[in-house]
Amino acid sequence: MSCKTLSCLLLLISSYAILGFKIPSIDFEMLEEQGFEVSIPDEPGIQRVFYMLQVDDTCPALMDYITEAVNGSWVSRQKMSLQNNDKLQISLLVQFNEEIFEKSETKVILNKRLLTTRDFSSRSISFPSGEGECQAFLAPQQQTKRCKPAQTIVSNGRRACQGELIFEDNFSEAQLNKSTWKHDIRQRMYHVEEELVAFDDAVRNSFVKEGELHIVPIVASEVTEGSFKLGDRCTAVESPDQECNIAQGSFYSIKPPVFSAQIHTRDSFSFKFGKIVVRAKLPKGDWLFPYLMLQPVSTYAETHYAKQLRIAYARGNAFLRTKKGEDISGSHLYGGGVVWHHGNAVQFLKDKVSKTHYGDGFHNYTMIWQRDKITLMVDEEVYGELYDGLPFFNEKCFIIFGVTVGGFLNFDDSILEKDVKPYKNREPRAALSFWQHRDAWAPTWGRQSAMIIDYVRVYAE
Ligand SMILES: *[C@@H]1O[C@H](CO)[C@@H](O)[C@H](O)[C@H]1NC(C)=O
Ligand SMILES: *[C@@H]1O[C@H](CO)[C@@H](O)[C@H](O)[C@H]1NC(C)=O
Ligand SMILES: *[C@@H]1O[C@H](CO)[C@@H](O)[C@H](O)[C@H]1NC(C)=O
Ligand SMILES: *[C@@H]1O[C@H](CO)[C@@H](O)[C@H](O)[C@H]1NC(C)=O
Numbered sequence: 001m002s003c004k005t006l007s008c009l010l011l012l013i014s015s016y017a018i019l020g021f022k023i024p025s026i027d028f029e030m031l032e033e034q035g036f037e038v039s040i041p042d043e044p045g046i047q048r049v050f051y052m053l054q055v056d057d058t059c060p061a062l063m064d065y066i067t068e069a070v071n072g073s074w075v076s077r078q079k080m081s082l083q084n085n086d087k088l089q090i091s092l093l094v095q096f097n098e099e100i101f102e103k104s105e106t107k108v109i110l111n112k113r114l115l116t117t118r119d120f121s122s123r124s125i126s127f128p129s130g131e132g133e134c135q136a137f138l139a140p141q142q143q144t145k146r147c148k149p150a151q152t153i154v155s156n157g158r159r160a161c162q163g164e165l166i167f168e169d170n171f172s173e174a175q176l177n178k179s180t181w182k183h184d185i186r187q188r189m190y191h192v193e194e195e196l197v198a199f200d201d202a203v204r205n206s207f208v209k210e211g212e213l214h215i216v217p218i219v220a221s222e223v224t225e226g227s228f229k230l231g232d233r234c235t236a237v238e239s240p241d242q243e244c245n246i247a248q249g250s251f252y253s254i255k256p257p258v259f260s261a262q263i264h265t266r267d268s269f270s271f272k273f274g275k276i277v278v279r280a281k282l283p284k285g286d287w288l289f290p291y292l293m294l295q296p297v298s299t300y301a302e303t304h305y306a307k308q309l310r311i312a313y314a315r316g317n318a319f320l321r322t323k324k325g326e327d328i329s330g331s332h333l334y335g336g337g338v339v340w341h342h343g344n345a346v347q348f349l350k351d352k353v354s355k356t357h358y359g360d361g362f363h364n365y366t367m368i369w370q371r372d373k374i375t376l377m378v379d380e381e382v383y384g385e386l387y388d389g390l391p392f393f394n395e396k397c398f399i400i401f402g403v404t405v406g407g408f409l410n411f412d413d414s415i416l417e418k419d420v421k422p423y424k425n426r427e428p429r430a431a432l433s434f435w436q437h438r439d440a441w442a443p444t445w446g447r448q449s450a451m452i453i454d455y456v457r458v459y460a461e
Pocket of ligand 3: 173177178179
């Protein structure tokens with residue numbers, strides 16, 4: 001290359017041709033081994049292409065001067081490996097019929113793919129110049145990536161690098177790790193949450209088997225009016241009188257129709273900002289509802305109306321439609337945030353409809369929680385980006401996994417046809433009504449009603 005300095009190159013940009021040529025769109029590819037490739041397709045008239053690549057505004061920038069097209073494209077191959085969330089700024093100058101054209105794009109890498117592209121083709125290139133500014137260099141050598149400090153805050157105060165694994169449980173031990181996970185032990189309050197379960201730590205409701213965590217809702221053998229005592233094991237914090245020991249003769253004294261489990265990491269691990277991946281099979285069966293979520297450490301798993309970040313959920317029902325005809329069965333996946341305003345839910349959700357029930361198999365559910373955005377993915381596919389509601393989640397959150405039944409928000413009466421549900425939300429004796437109509441729902445339950453979790457991983461962002 002005869003022209004060795006940037007200022008010299010910049011002199012070349014003296015004439016912008018107004019007519020005729022538009023730089024084709026820039027192709028980007030992650031290489032199998034290490035590094036990546038950017039290119040533009042060849043067109044008759046292109047004589048030279050000059051690339052300047054900058055990752056996350058870090059210096060030095062990479063420069064590459066291409067003097068001939070190979071196999072029909074002008075390619076710059078770089079050895080630097082890009083990581084999740086890297087912002088790659090690509091600026092290029094193209095010499096076309098003796099005139100110079102410019103184009104600039106910003107690409108963001110997510111899971112080895114390009115998530116968003118911002119095209120600044122009309123903006124002029126700000127190639128660095130002068131001492132003290134970012135120095136670009138030619139013929140880039142192999143570079144190793146340094147630790148990029150993450151925005152993630154981890155409960156133990158550890159500083160993490162972006163992309164670092166900060167929590168993992170793949171349930172490969174013989175038993176659930178009791179120092180990581182604590183059980184929520186209480187009866188859900190029928191008139192507050194309208195969930196028709198009691199959570200307990202019985203092994204039949206939650207156990208580890210062959211590297212997988214199973215959370216199994218089990219129908220009670222009988223449901224009568226009568227006392228129900230959890231005693232000292234009960235973990236309720238707000239209304240232990242109604243959630244722990246139900247005395248016979250009180251209006252709500254209906255034994256729980258279903259026993260299930262909910263576990264959390266509040267005492268062992270929490271984080272603010274990060275990427276959580278849960279590989280799981282969701283429960284199938286009418287009125288079952290999975291909890292794969294994050295909740296602020298200022299609350300307990302047992303707190304009523306706690307804000308929640310829902311990593312993913314799909315209802316257990318094989319068929320369920322709203323009055324307006326919207327499919328809200330288990331083929332409809334949701335993720336996002338729920339906050340409460342005077343007992344009413346304000347939801348920030350993204351969703352995706354599939355041809356099959358999400359409980360038919362394992363899927364990888366991912367929530368990437370960043371300062372200004374939540375990205376929701378299933379099986380490496382992004383199905384939503386949320387920008388609203390984030391200020392509600394400005395503290396560390398812990399992980400909750402559970403399977404419940406009913407729930408006034410989970411199965412909202414106001415959107416369902418009358419009499420679809422075997423009980424009414426906020427009806428004081430809903431649990432009894434649900435139980436009495438068990439012929440309608442119990443046959444839809446079975447082995448597939450368990451939620452099975454293969455692993456959970458949290459990475460710093
Ligand atoms: C160009 O394409 C041919 C045939 O596809 C391939 O064998 C060759 O390796 C390519 N050259 C380069 C430099 O990629
Ligand atoms: C399971 O997790 C442990 C530590 O949490 C890790 O050492 C191990 O490699 C993991 N196993 C698999 C198969 O991912
Ligand atoms: C439980 O998890 C903790 C924290 O990750 C770990 O130190 C401990 O060894 C685990 N216990 C068992 C029995 O696997
Ligand atoms: C889910 O993640 C696992 C690795 O943990 C991977 O092997 C599998 O291909 C992923 N599944 C899908 C459908 O993307």
